[in-house]
Amino acid sequence: MVARWGSDHPAVPLVVVLHGNGTSEHSMIEIAPWLPHGPVAYVAVRAPLPAERGFRWFAEIDGRPDPDELAGATRFVLRWLDGEGDRPVLLLAFRGGVTLAGSLLLAAPERFSGAVLLHGALPLDPLPPRGALRGMPVLLAYAEDDPRTPQPLLTATRDWLRRWSGAPIRLEQAPGGRLAGSVVDAAGSWLADRLDHLHQHGESPLPDGPEPDWPGLGRLPKRAGEPPDTTVGLPQLPLSSSPDPGLWDRIVGLGTPADAMIGPPGTRSLLLPGAAGPPGAFLHGSEFAHLHSDGSLHLCLPPALAYDALVKGWALAHPLAGVRLSAGLVLVPAPRNGTERETVTAMVAAARRYAAAETAEIN
Numbered sequence: 001m002v003a004r005w006g007s008d009h010p011a012v013p014l015v016v017v018l019h020g021n022g023t024s025e026h027s028m029i030e031i032a033p034w035l036p037h038g039p040v041a042y043v044a045v046r047a048p049l050p051a052e053r054g055f056r057w058f059a060e061i062d063g064r065p066d067p068d069e070l071a072g073a074t075r076f077v078l079r080w081l082d083g084e085g086d087r088p089v090l091l092l093a094f095r096g097g098v099t100l101a102g103s104l105l106l107a108a109p110e111r112f113s114g115a116v117l118l119h120g121a122l123p124l125d126p127l128p129p130r131g132a133l134r135g136m137p138v139l140l141a142y143a144e145d146d147p148r149t150p151q152p153l154l155t156a157t158r159d160w161l162r163r164w165s166g167a168p169i170r171l172e173q174a175p176g177g178r179l180a181g182s183v184v185d186a187a188g189s190w191l192a193d194r195l196d197h198l199h200q201h202g203e204s205p206l207p208d209g210p211e212p213d214w215p216g217l218g219r220l221p222k223r224a225g226e227p228p229d230t231t232v233g234l235p236q237l238p239l240s241s242s243p244d245p246g247l248w249d250r251i252v253g254l255g256t257p258a259d260a261m262i263g264p265p266g267t268r269s270l271l272l273p274g275a276a277g278p279p280g281a282f283l284h285g286s287e288f289a290h291l292h293s294d295g296s297l298h299l300c301l302p303p304a305l306a307y308d309a310l311v312k313g314w315a316l317a318h319p320l321a322g323v324r325l326s327a328g329l330v331l332v333p334a335p336r337n338g339t340e341r342e343t344v345t346a347m348v349a350a351a352r353r354y355a356a357a358e359t360a361e362i363n
Helices: 025-034 067-084 096-107 151-163 181-201 247-254 303-312 338-356
Strands: 002-006 014-018 041-045 089-094 115-118 138-143 169-174 256-259 268-271 287-291 297-300 329-332
Touching: 002 025, 014 067, 014 096, 025 041, 025 089, 025 181, 041 067, 067 096, 089 096, 089 181, 096 115, 115 181, 138 151, 138 181, 151 169, 169 181, 247 268, 247 287, 247 338, 287 338, 297 338, 303 329, 303 338
Parallel strands: 014 041, 014 089, 089 115, 115 138, 138 169
Antiparallel strands: 002 041, 256 268, 268 287, 287 297, 297 329
C-alpha cells in the first residue's frame, strides 16, 4: 500500500518516501509540513514484509541487511516504479529505508535524480565501483550517537559517498540519536533546491555509449592513487595538496585572469566575458574555472565529461552540483607531476571550450 500527497500531475517530479523497518508508510507523513510544496508529488511506500510491529524491507543481522531480502525489496520497488511513468524520481529514506535507497540507487542509477538519506547506512558489501553514483546529488544526515546503526557502517557510508561515489554529497550532522528538527529542516531546504534545479535545467542523464573523447586529449586515462579527502563543508578543498608552480602558466592563456570573486584567499579566476556557452558552463558570472592557492581547481565541464572525470579519479563532485550550481561543477586536485599537469590543462581547456560553446578542438 502507499500514501500519496502533493501534486497529482503525472509529469511532475516524484519523491518516493521509504520508511524504516518496523513501521509503515504513515510514519514519515509527520515530516510533510517541512517538505517543499508546488509542482512535486510524494508517495510513501509500505514495505512488503510483515514485522513484529509494522512492516520491514528486510531482516537485519548485526545491523546488516539480509542480502536476499534486500534484493527482493529492491525488485519490489523498481517494479512498482514502472507504473509511475517516465518522470524524475527522488528518494527520501529513513534508517532501514536508507539501506534500501542505496540498493535502488546502485541497481538503477539512471532511474533516480537524487536522494535524501536520514540516519542509515548504505549496503557496501561488496564495495560498489568508483563513480557508481556520479552526478547523483545526495544529502546524508547522521546522528552523533545513532542507537540503531553500527558506527562502522555509518563511517563507511560517509567515506564512500564523499570520496568514491562520484555523488555531489552534502553532510548534515545532528547531536544525539534522534531525528532532529534541524535535520528535517535541512532535508526540506535541500530537496527544494534540487527540485528547483530540475525545473530550471532538467536532468543530466548518464551517458549511454562509449567513453567520451576530450578535446586535445582523446580518452581520459585513470588517475593513479586514492582520491584526496576534502573539507566537509564549504569551501570545498583537499585536506592535503601541494601546488604545481607550472600549472597557472599553462592555463592562464585559456581565459582572462582575475582575482576570484568567490573562493578562499589567493584564488585566481579564468574568465570568458561575452561567451555564448550555457549557464551550466560557469561558476559565477563569466568565470569558467578558478585555481586555489593549494593547487586544486574548480571548473565547470559538460556533464558527460564531468562524469567521466569522476569515474577516472580526476575530480570530486562539488557538494552543490546539480542542487544550486552547475551539474558539471567539479573539484580537480593539484597535479602531482608533469604528466598530470598536461591532463589537468586539457581538462581546463575542455571547460573553456564548453563556456565558449565551441566545437573545434582547442590546442
